[in-house]
Each structure stands twice: as structure tokens, then as C-alpha cells.
Amino acid sequence: MNLLISISRNIYSLDNKGIEKARQRWDELICPKHTLGKLEDITLKLAGVYGNAKIEDNPKKCIIAFAGDHGVYAEGVSQQDQSITRMQFENFANGKSAVGVLAKHNHTDVVAVDLGIIGKKKIDGVLDYKIREGTDNIANGPAMSVDEAVKSIEYGIEVAERCIVDGYKIIGVGEMGICNTTPATAILSVISGRDPIDITDIGACLNLNFVKNKADTIRKAIEINNPNPTDGIEVLSKVGGFEIGGMVGVILGCSANRIPVVLDGFISYSAALLAYKINPKCKEYIIVSHLSNEKGSRLALELLDLEPMMDLNMRLGEGTGAALAMNIIDSAIYTYNHMGKKSEESIGKFL
Template identity: 50%
Template sequence: MEKLKQTLEKIGELQQEAMEKTRKRVDCLIKPPGSLGRLEDLAVQLAGITGNPYPTVDNRVIIVMSADHGVYKEGIAPNPQIITAIQTPNFAKGVTGVCAFAKQSGADVVVVDIGVAVDVDHPGVINRKIRYGTGNMAQGPAMMREEAVQSLEIGIEIAEEQIRRGKNLIGTGEMGIGNTTPSAAIVAVMGNYDPREVVGIGAGLPLEKLDHKAQVIRRAIEINQPNPKDGIDVLAKVGGFEIGGMAGTMLAAAAHRVPVVIDGFISTAAALIACAIEPKVKNFLIPSHCSAEKGGKAALDLLGLQPMFDMGLRLGEGSGAALAFHFVEAATYMVKEMITLEESGITL
């Protein structure tokens, strides 16, 4: 708990002076005012996050958290749970979807076993297992409050290690069969939605089983009564270890003034947890895409964030965040490589 407390104490506001300098330069670049749209706002946000009017994001990493879920026993996922354990080493091998996009964007991929249901034996996987999957949230809390804090602190520690190594742009990713169920539960609790409004097919659940999935979530919420004003309580009762790990990554990034790109539905659910714990975290978050998963838009709306793009993605893993790195870097190149009207000799 002490690590979490210290991290929260470090989270401040965006640096206004740096933002003003970047905004002034962006407005004077050799282009019609506002013609580069949200890239201009992104450049200003990056300045506010880093305190540098000319920010750099050339040392990038996707942190992938892997864990399993006890609610899988309720028949809410179409694929065998062992896929989590099989896929987790594949991130370390560099052969998954996010790894392909990370290679293209020049980003490292760090994978953490924070709660896979079996032992994962691979030297490239960081073992920070809390236990072998969460409890079945349809029968009781997914985890103890102390375990929820532990998952947050693991995320903080992993992110801080990457920041110590010079990483200046972080993306959040995950792996966990069935994890759209706790994510939908978190969105339902935070937004006071009926679960049927935000439940989706995940990795391919047949449409005729969506009502069952929603009912499982509804039962979990009724049994556990998570408090939407207490992010740790929501995480503990209906969340997942990898969701807590991603939320901790976001808290650490905000505390160290490093921009953090959130991926799709599950990452956005983690962002809801992080922002419930400390609302100022929102200023440090950069949304990547609008997930094709049904609750994705609702989750972004609850945060008040607008995604960069919508390509119908729903892979997870951090894949959308890796693709978004190109946009983030483009914003920094705009500020540093374009000249101003005055520098070009144009007077209007």
C-alpha cells in the first residue's frame, strides 16, 4: 500500500507553461491554423505531460499483463483457458499481433505473468504472479482488496523499471481468456449501465450466449456490490489482476510524467480504475482506438476521451496502442521539424 500511496502523491497537473509555448508554436507553423486537427492538441498535451515544449517519444514500450479469471467457469468465453498460458510466452518470443506492430513502431514488448492459472516457464516472461487466477466473481469477490492493491503496485513497479531504462512512451496491453467479462462489469459499475448494454462477444462468443454473459455480470455485481466511487473496491470485486496491473502502469506513468497510450476495451476499463483512484491520471492518458467490442465506446465516453482512430480492432494485447505510437511520434515531429510562418518569410 505504501508504494501506491507514494505514487499517488507524485501525480500532478499538466505543465501549463510548456503547453502554452507549444500551442504558440503550433499556431504559428507554416500551415493554416488548426489544419492538423487533433495532432496539434496531442502535441500540446505531450508538452504538458513532459514539461518539455519539444517532447521526444523515441524510446517506446508496450507492457503486456497476463492473467486468468475464475469467472471463466461460468461459460462466458468460447476458447479454452489454457490459451492464456500458451500465448503469454509468445509475446516474449515476439510473434503475436502486438509484437508485429511493436516491431514496426520500434517499441519493446515486456510481458508479465501477474496471475496466469498455471506456471509459465519462459525466461522472457516476468513472473509477478499474485495467484493462479482470480476468484469467480459470480460467486464472490474476484480478489481480496490487498491483492487488488498488489496488482496496482506490480504495475507501478514494472512501469518504473522501464522508465528507469529511459522509456519515454508507454502502451498498455493484456492477455487473459475471458477478460472482457470483468471489463464489462467495471464499465457497468462505473457508468451505472445494465450489463447487457456493454457486454460484447470478446474473442468470438456466439451471439446467443450474450444474454448469459450479461446475466453472469449482473449476478456478480449484485453479489459483490462494488462501490463505483472506490476504484480499488471495484477492481477487487469484479476486476482482474491484469486490469489492476495496467491501471498501476498508468498511475506510474502519470507520476513520472510519461505519456501512456491506452489500447482497447480492457485497457480502457483499467483506465477507469486508475482515474477513479486518482482523477488527474486522465490528463496523462492518450487513447488509441475505439474498440469494436460493444462496451469500448461507453468506456471511452465515461473517461471523456476521444479515440484517434476506429478500424474495427478488438484483438487487445496492446495492438492498437502500438499502432497509435505513430500518431504520437508524428505530433512531436510536427513541432520540431516544421518551420513557422515567420521563419519562412511569409507575412500575413
């Protein structure tokens, strides 16, 4: 808990001077004001995060992806076999997964972290921070103890800080865990107060006929555990997942170290909501890559008051949206750094 408390206490608002200098630079460039929209917004945020309007081209980037299994799988909330968590996470490490391919194409490294995959055998190329082999069934009681919830967050902080020491300037988050849209939806339901049936969707691979069972399971979990919606750690421990806690830690760790953090899709939104409950200032450091095609996505982002860059009808997770966003971020920085400036004679034409 000491690391979590220390990190949370050291998250400060963005640097307004850096933002203002970056805005002044945009005003000097040869395009009409505000015509590059979110590309401008990205560089303004980066200037505020770094406290410097000078932003380096092609900053070193990575996606930290966490994996964990879930006891709630026993309730029939996924039609995929639970063994796929381990099998697919091996592909995170060897670069053959969707996020691995997209990340490589966009000059981004993938750091894979096991927080709770079923099975004792370590996976080559994966950091072993296993808390235990999967969470407990949230339909019967808490997913994990409060100590385990804190541990998952602190492991996320630790991995984020390792990456920052290694020179990464932009960090995205990703995840893997069969049926983890169930705890993610439970988190959103608790924090928003919305009934699960209003926000429950098919996840990566669920037949529509199974959605009602999934929503009923989430409702039962919330009724049994009765988490306090204002307490992010309690919500995580009662209805969350280890990989969600890891992403919470990355968001908080990056924020405290003045590093921007790029969200992926729906599961990462739930992590952001929990991080926001722990320290609302962390929201200022978040860049949302895309609008997940999950039913509850718009509600989650409305609660965070954040807008996504893209809407590509994607719902895979893994960190795929974050990987795609890295190219847009690089493009925004390069445009900001290399576009020509207005001459004194022509400046009036661009105002």
C-alpha cells in the same frame, strides 16, 4: 499500500506553460492554425506532460502487457480454451503475437508480465510477478482480496518505474487473459450504472448466442459482490482481474513520473476508469489509441471524456491499438519539430 498511496499523492496537473509554448510553436509553422487536429493535440499533451515544449524525436517506447486468468471462465463466458492465455503470452515474449509484430514495426518494445496465468512454469522472456493462478469466480464472490488488488496495482507501478528508469519516454498498456472482457464489462457496468445487457459484447471470440449468459453472469457478480462504484480498489477486488490491476498501476505510475501512457482497447478503458477513481488527475496523462469495437467502448470513453485517435474496427486487445498509435505519435512529434516556419512576409496568409 504505501507505494500506491505515495504514487497517487504525487500526480499533478499538466504543465500549462509547456502547453502554451508548444501552441505558440504550432502558430509559427507553415500550416493554417488547427489544421492538423489530433497531431497538434498530441504534441500539446506531451509538452504538458514533460513540462517542456522541446520534445525529442523518436522517443524510446514500450508496451507493458499483463496477463492473468479468470475464475469466471467456469460460467461459460468464453468459447476459447483457458490454456490459450499461457500459449498466446508465450508469443508476446517471442514477438510472434499481433502486438509483437505491430510493436516491432513501430519501433516499440513489448514488456510481458505474468500476474496470474494458470500454471506454475515460468515463461521465458516474461517477467514473473504472479500473484496466484487466476482470480476467483466473480459469480460466486470477490475476484480477489483487497490486498491482492493493491498488489496487482503496485506491481504495475513497479514495472512502469523500471521501464522509466530504463529510459522509456512513452509507455503503452496491453493485456492477455481469456474471458477478460467479462470483468472489464463488469467494471464499466458498476461505474456507469448501466445494466450489463446494454454494454456486453462478444469479446474476441464469442458467439452472439452466448452474450445473454455473459451479461447475466456479470449482473449476478455485481449483485453478489455489491462493489462501491466510487472506490476503484474495491471494484477491482470484487469484479476485476489481475491484469486489469496491473494496467491501473502503469497508468498511475506513469502519471506520477510525468510519462504519457497510451491506452489500447476496451480492457484498458476499464483500467483507466479504475485509475481515475483513485486519482482523477491521471486522466490528463492518457492518450487513447483507438476506439475498440466492443459495445461499451463509447460509454467508457465518454465517462473518461477522452477521444481515440483511430477507429479501425479492432477488438483483439493485447496492446495492438497502442502499438499502432506509436507511429502516429512519432509522426506528430516529427512534424512539430521539422515543419518550416512562416516568414514575416507570409505570416498573414496563414492566420
